[in-house]
Amino acid sequence: MKQTKFILPAVVLSAAGFAMAQGSLWNMYVDAYQVQIPELLWCNWKNEDGSRACVDPNIARWWYAYAGDTENGQKVSFEPITKNDDGTYKLIMADEDGDIIPNGNLVKDVGLVVTMSAAGGTAAAPAIAGLGFDWFKDKSAMDISSQPGYCILYQWTGSQPLQMELSWDEEANGYDTWYAELPMGYKSLNFAWSDFKQYGWDKKPITIATEKSVGLKIRLRNSGADEVKGTFNLIELGWKDECSVLSTESSKIARANSAKAILTDRTLSFSGVRGDSRVEIMNLQGQVMLKGTTAAAMDLSRLDAGVYMVRIAGSLNLAQKILLK
Numbered sequence: 001m002k003q004t005k006f007i008l009p010a011v012v013l014s015a016a017g018f019a020m021a022q023g024s025l026w027n028m029y030v031d032a033y034q035v036q037i038p039e040l041l042w043c044n045w046k047n048e049d050g051s052r053a054c055v056d057p058n059i060a061r062w063w064y065a066y067a068g069d070t071e072n073g074q075k076v077s078f079e080p081i082t083k084n085d086d087g088t089y090k091l092i093m094a095d096e097d098g099d100i101i102p103n104g105n106l107v108k109d110v111g112l113v114v115t116m117s118a119a120g121g122t123a124a125a126p127a128i129a130g131l132g133f134d135w136f137k138d139k140s141a142m143d144i145s146s147q148p149g150y151c152i153l154y155q156w157t158g159s160q161p162l163q164m165e166l167s168w169d170e171e172a173n174g175y176d177t178w179y180a181e182l183p184m185g186y187k188s189l190n191f192a193w194s195d196f197k198q199y200g201w202d203k204k205p206i207t208i209a210t211e212k213s214v215g216l217k218i219r220l221r222n223s224g225a226d227e228v229k230g231t232f233n234l235i236e237l238g239w240k241d242e243c244s245v246l247s248t249e250s251s252k253i254a255r256a257n258s259a260k261a262i263l264t265d266r267t268l269s270f271s272g273v274r275g276d277s278r279v280e281i282m283n284l285q286g287q288v289m290l291k292g293t294t295a296a297a298m299d300l301s302r303l304d305a306g307v308y309m310v311r312i313a314g315s316l317n318l319a320q321k322i323l324l325k
Contacts, residue, residue, distance in 0.1 A: 023153065023236025023243045025133070026112065065089035065114070066217070068128030075227070076129035079115040080104060091131070110233065110284055110309055117229035118222040130219030131232070132167065141169065145210040149192040151236070151243035155284070155307050156184050158220065158230025165217040166196060166209035176202035178209045182218065184230070186307050186323050190240050233284050233307070235321070261310040263322045268298040268310065282309040300324060 066089060067076040080103055082092050091114070093106035100106055107113050114131065121127030135142040156162055162182040170177070178196040182189070193206055222228045236243045261279075262269050270279075279298065281290040284307060292298045294312060303324055310320045 023151070023238040025239075026234055026237035063091045063093075063112070064132045064134070065091055065116075066130055066132050069125060074118070074120040074125070074127040076119075076127060077117045077229075078129065081114065107284065110235075110282070112234040113231065113284055115229065115231040116220050117227050118220045119227035120225055121222045122225075123223050126221050126223040128219055128221050130165075130217050131234075132215060132217045133237075134167070134215035135213065139169070139214050141212040141214055143211050144213045145207065147210075147239045149190065149195065149240035150216070151188070151190045151238050151240050152182070152234070153188045153236035153243045154182065155186045155233040155235070156182060156230055157306075158184060158228055158232075160184070160222070160228055162232065163217075163219050163221055164191065165219055166206070167214040167217050168209050168212055169214060173204050173208055173212075174202040176200070176204070178206050179219075186321075188236075188243055188245050190243075192240060231284065261312070261320050261322060263300075263324075266299065266301040266303075266324065268300055268322070270294040270312070277312050280311045282311060284308075 065078050065081055068074065078089060081089055084090050091105050091112075092101055093104050093112070100108055105112055105114050112131075116129040116131075118127035118129045150164065152164065161184065163179040164182055166178040168177060176198050178198055180191045180196050193210060196206060196209070198204075218232065218234075220228060220230070260271050262271060268281075276293050276295040279292045279294055280288050281292075281298070281300065281303070282288050289303055289308065290298065290300065300308075305324050308322050308324065310322055
């Protein structure tokens with residue numbers, strides 16, 4: 001059975017081209033995800049004869065995995081992950097037709113999911129594992145200075161914060177890049193450019209990172225010998241103030257929708273739902289953990305703490321995330 005298609009924008013002309021709300025750079029609720037797929041990138045237009053044209057991979061946004069210097073006893077890992085023929089890491093999430101590859105990094109209705117670890121680092125040479133997002137596959141630069149910053153909706157289970165790095169040409173500008181921290185947990189965060197910082201050994205103005213942006217990186221940077229490991233789930237990524245906001249009420253995590261799933265302690269109830277619809281509770285790996293209907297409240301007491309997806313089938317097709325404590 002065919003799954004959601006991944007239609008890539010043909011050309012990134014300017015920062016003004018990203019105008020969609022709710023995570024325009026990564027959004028599981030639209031039919032446009034920026035992913036790496038084997039061999040081909042599919043365009044969102046057709047030729048005059050009805051055939052679909054193919055984008056030059058060098059002008060498409062591109063996700064990849066990367067590691068720092070692993071020749072000095074450092075150890076990094078990614079799960080699940082594959083490698084290119086030259087040994088470099090890559091994210092394979094869809095095939096040539098745009099269908100989700102089973103057991104890959106993209107989970108339908110959940111997001112980009114990868115477990116990564118880093119160990120054997122020191123203060124002078126930290127162990128680094130990360131995900132990169134380039135505007136162009138050939139790593140050419142783009143001016144994003146007219147934007148106010150980034151937003152991100154994610155979950156991270158590791159014991160120390162991740163870092164969101166403003167990626168630039170490191171050979172020209174050095175490795176002391178600007179970054180902001182992504183704490184452990186399920187978070188929706190906004191970062192203005194003024195929220196980013198450097199370590200300070202090779203200071204360069206942040207204008208270089210915004211006016212000559214290559215993309216961004218989300219990295220696990222471990223300066224200790226012991227392993228740090230966690231699972232990162234990217235749900236939305238966009239310009240500042242675009243991403244969905246988590247409810248301030250501790251009992252609810254909901255999107256703006258008249259139909260809602262309401263979590264009170266470990267009991268899930270439903271409002272704004274007409275009739276009796278089927279309900280599935282899924283974990284971040286896309287596995288169905290519980291089934292029920294909207295006609296009665298659901299007892300979630302046997303589930304482990306964490307983030308789950310509530311999916312209501314039928315005419316609503318509601319997908320909502322909840323946090324069990």
